[in-house]
Structures are given as structure tokens and as C-alpha cells.
Amino acid sequence: MTEYLVKLRYYPGDALEKIKERDLKGFARKYGVRISYEKIENRQMKERLLMEDTLNKKIEDISQEVITVSGDREKKFSGCIQALYKRYRCPRTVYSLLGSNEAGEKIAKGLMNIHGGW
């Protein structure tokens, strides 16, 4: 059985609406997948902007919200990823799936190409 695992990394300003754990639980229930959520916040207010030095940091350490989705049924897993893209839009950088497994990344990336522009 194939295990699909994807990490969707949303950086500040990427998600179209606020990511709420309650909503994520709803998606997990609806699609029969596991979803966890992690928020990393390292920004500080300077010059009237929330700022952070990201140039020499590891991708995993900079401010971001990470939605981790896993499951073993491809159709349900895809449906969930699609619903997340529809709600928040798809993550936007080439490294925004870092930490995903190959099977999960393939699906998430394919759906990005379909839903790109969000």
C-alpha cells in the first residue's frame, strides 16, 4: 500500500485566508486523511513591517505555516489537497513541498499545475 505524505509550506501572505486548525480537522474528517499543522513565527516589527532575515536560514526554520497531510488512498488524498488549494490557494515556491515523500509530492505538484494561478 502506498503512503502519501505531503508538507504544504505557506509563507507569510501566501494563504488566501487564515489557516485554522478547526478547519483542517474538518478536511481530515471529510477526506479520511491525517492532517497536522505547525506554525513557525520568527518575524519582528521593524520599519512598520514584520521583518525577518531569511537569506541564510534553513527553509524549515523561517516563518511559515506547514500543513502536513498523509493518507493511503490516492483519491481521498488528492481530493483533500485540492480542497486545501481551493481554500488557501496552492503554496507558491519550488521548495514549498520540502519534506514530502515522492508519492505525495507527485500528486501535490500535479494539482498545483492544474490549479496554478491561485
Place this chain on the structure above:
Amino acid sequence: MKVLALNGSSRRNGNTEILLKQALMGSELEGAQVEILRLTDYRIGPCRGCGLCLFRENVCQVKDDDVSFIFSKVNECDGLILGSPCYFLELTAVIKQLIDRCWILGHQIGKIKKPATVIIPYATRGWIPYISVQSNILLNVMGLTKINEAAICTQGISEVVLDQEAMDLAYRMGKEIAVAIREKDLTYQGEDGVCPSCHDWLVRILKDRETVECPTCGVRGKLTMAGGKIRVKFEKKAWADNRFRPDVSYNHFNYHIAPSKDYFLRTKEERKNKTQKYQEYLPG
């Protein structure tokens, strides 16, 4: 008070140059010192995509051209008049070439409060759909605020002098810039388009086929019909996504571009192995 005109036409005394000079005469009447640069007289090399301006604090690797001189002139001026002919649906190549070199100015987006106006002579009605895109991008990345824009239908070299209305308009626009500088008033005075931010008429249909966006600003909305007229409804909260807001452009540079250095370093070995055959194939 300094007003600078940037000319995207290579033609001497062509319609663009005449209109820009006419505008500068208007600025001068309002007390401005004026200057005009014909961009094609300067060396504007293509961006090499090396990323040094992003990764090494505003260092541009292209040193053998005049772009830093042009940027210094833009920085010195208090207001700018941009002119370019439209030869093929959009502005001239030198404008795009300059836009690509503006990465180094990314930190200025939305922070500088200087007015700018745009004058675009063109020949055939209906052949100018993208003229505002490049001018909006260039002005925004240079940190300038567009207060007016005019597309002027004229064709043969210097024929625009026969169009008194166009000449009067250019003169007025030149005066407007000087007044805007003096009064520190950046209120938009041109014709409103669909997008309340860049005032363009373009919208892009997104792949969900439910949403549209201003392709330049990146602000999303919905198409509606009211009284037989197409409208675009932009939600108030959508304006937080305007890519030329200081916080949005900061996030773009800081979270979409800067961290790619880490990714680049992590993938070094894999890239090295996979690019070998391309270096050997059709070596240039």
C-alpha cells in the same frame, strides 16, 4: 523640483519625444528643472539572472552599462514622465529590458512617494491592449505613483504636432506632475480603469473559472453583470494581496526568493550530476 522624462523610443524628434518635450515645457512653466533621457542612447544590458542583487544586498553583476546612471537620475528626480511608443500591442523592448534590471530596486516598492505620468503614442486603435502593463510595472518597481496616463493616436514621424488636443494634453500632464510634486498630492487624475490600483482595464480569468485578477497588481475579484455592464467586484480584503504593497513585495522577496539560496545549496550535488550532459551537449 526636478522632473525627468524617460523616452522609450529610439526615434529622434519622433512623436514620443515631441510629446515628452511638450510635457516638460508644462513642468518647466510650473517651476521645475527638466531633463530628458532617450533610453536607447544608453547601454541597458539584459538581466543575467545571477541573483546577486537579491542575495548580496543590492549588488548588480552587470557593471559595463548605464543602468545605474539611469537609476541615479530616477532617484534624483522628484517626478517622472515616461514615454514610449506602442509598436506591437505593448511598449518597446527597452522598457522591458529596464524592468528586468529593476530587481535591484525591489526594496523601494511602495516606499517612495513620487508622482509619475505616462504618455504613449500609438498608431492604430485596438492594437494597444498591454500598454499599461509595462508602464505600471516599471513605475511600481521604481517606487513611483502613477497620477495620469494617456494613449495618443498618431502615426507618422512628428505627426502628433498636428493634433492640438494631444499637444495640449501632454502640456497639461507635464504641469500636473510639477503641481503634484509641489503640493505633495499623488491623487490619480486619469481615466479610471477596472483596477482601482493600477487603473488598467485588463483582467485575467483564473483556472477556477470563478475568479478574476488584475494581472499586474495580483488582486482578485469576481466578475458580475449589472444593468448589462460587466463589472469586477474586488473584495476589500483582497487589496491586502496587491503585489506592490510594501509588505507584500517584502514577503515576496523575503520568503519566495531569499530562502531559495538554502534550496539551491541543498541540491548542489544532484544538480551537478544532472546538468553534466547539458554542458557537454551543443557546447556554446
